[in-house]
Amino acid sequence: MVRCYMAPLEGITGYVYRNAFHRHFGGIDRYFTPFLTNRGLNHRERQDILPAHNQGMEVIPQILTNQADLFLELGEILAGYGYGEVNLNLGCPSGTVASKGRGSGFLARLPELERFLDEIFRRSPLPISIKTRIGFSSPEEWSEIFALLERYPMTELIIHPRVREDFYRNTPRREAYAYAYHRAKQPLCYNGDLFTPGDLADICAQFPNTGRVMLGRGLIANPWLALEMAGNPPVRSRDTLLEFCQEILEGYRAQMSGERPVLFHLKELWSYLSNLFEEEAVAKPLKRLRKANGLAEYQQAAEDLIAQCPFRAEGSEAWHKQR
Numbered sequence: 001m002v003r004c005y006m007a008p009l010e011g012i013t014g015y016v017y018r019n020a021f022h023r024h025f026g027g028i029d030r031y032f033t034p035f036l037t038n039r040g041l042n043h044r045e046r047q048d049i050l051p052a053h054n055q056g057m058e059v060i061p062q063i064l065t066n067q068a069d070l071f072l073e074l075g076e077i078l079a080g081y082g083y084g085e086v087n088l089n090l091g092c093p094s095g096t097v098a099s100k101g102r103g104s105g106f107l108a109r110l111p112e113l114e115r116f117l118d119e120i121f122r123r124s125p126l127p128i129s130i131k132t133r134i135g136f137s138s139p140e141e142w143s144e145i146f147a148l149l150e151r152y153p154m155t156e157l158i159i160h161p162r163v164r165e166d167f168y169r170n171t172p173r174r175e176a177y178a179y180a181y182h183r184a185k186q187p188l189c190y191n192g193d194l195f196t197p198g199d200l201a202d203i204c205a206q207f208p209n210t211g212r213v214m215l216g217r218g219l220i221a222n223p224w225l226a227l228e229m230a231g232n233p234p235v236r237s238r239d240t241l242l243e244f245c246q247e248i249l250e251g252y253r254a255q256m257s258g259e260r261p262v263l264f265h266l267k268e269l270w271s272y273l274s275n276l277f278e279e280e281a282v283a284k285p286l287k288r289l290r291k292a293n294g295l296a297e298y299q300q301a302a303e304d305l306i307a308q309c310p311f312r313a314e315g316s317e318a319w320h321k322q323r
């Protein structure tokens, strides 16, 4: 049985989303928080990891930094809240992050990364897992990066086999994953472009000992995906989807001040969720939803869309291939 993880998606998979997802869908063994990066944690970050906001789920907080003392400080705070593990982000491709040598930018500074890893693995109060890309500019960097990472006693290595310059374009580079698969001593987790149960079957056929996968955009677009991957028949319940969206709206309203940020986040969620529906049918209701100026207008548009649009006959399959 393959273990399924929810990928961290900054701006989407915060605690409001995770709780609503867990209540209405499930099929996820571990949830990773979007990255934490501020000294002492800012208000939003602290809300995201408060134990009261993460009941009944296995949650792994993720840290994004290139400063060992900051990593260790956040580790202490998280240990104090009762967490049992932390994850290090070596994948974020964003310009402001990478240009400062953090996330995927750290992969272009291996001597610095080595010093950082020496320090955190020596002193961390919590076991560490790592989520990484396979290079900054070129997949040829991977063998050296992998040789470095391999030296540390991490709990697992999550590989998103793209380089930073790919951002989210191009096909994941399976040969880089294969390179690690044949050598790694630590457990590996595959991440990247798993959109359908068929995609998972394909990865499992090529890498039969891959016992863990992480789902990102595919799961946000089709929240039933993990259940379907576990062999459950496809379910498309309009009531469940409506309740899920309603719960997220209420959660955001309680968390954020004013309607604008709430609307912004809901619209971003719908840029994924809309793929559950037939493309032609959803175009107009989606436009109305995107144009909504207030929450009442949004809510009506979302209700109408969910009530009226036919689901894609083949589930959410292949929506990503049309892009």
Ligand SMILES: Cc1cc2nc3c(=O)[nH]c(=O)nc-3n(C[C@H](O)[C@H](O)[C@H](O)COP(=O)(O)O)c2cc1C
Pocket (backbone or CB within 6 Å): 007, 008, 009, 010, 011, 033, 034, 035, 062, 089, 091, 092, 131, 160, 191, 192, 193, 194, 214, 215, 216, 217, 218
């Ligand atoms: C909007 C967005 C936000 C993301 N935020 C994070 C993050 O906070 N931490 C992280 O490690 N990866 C982040 N990622 C990367 C995803 O976790 C994942 O590695 C990537 O989307 C590839 O997996 P997928 O093809 O299943 O989506 C983000 C991706 C997107 C699209």
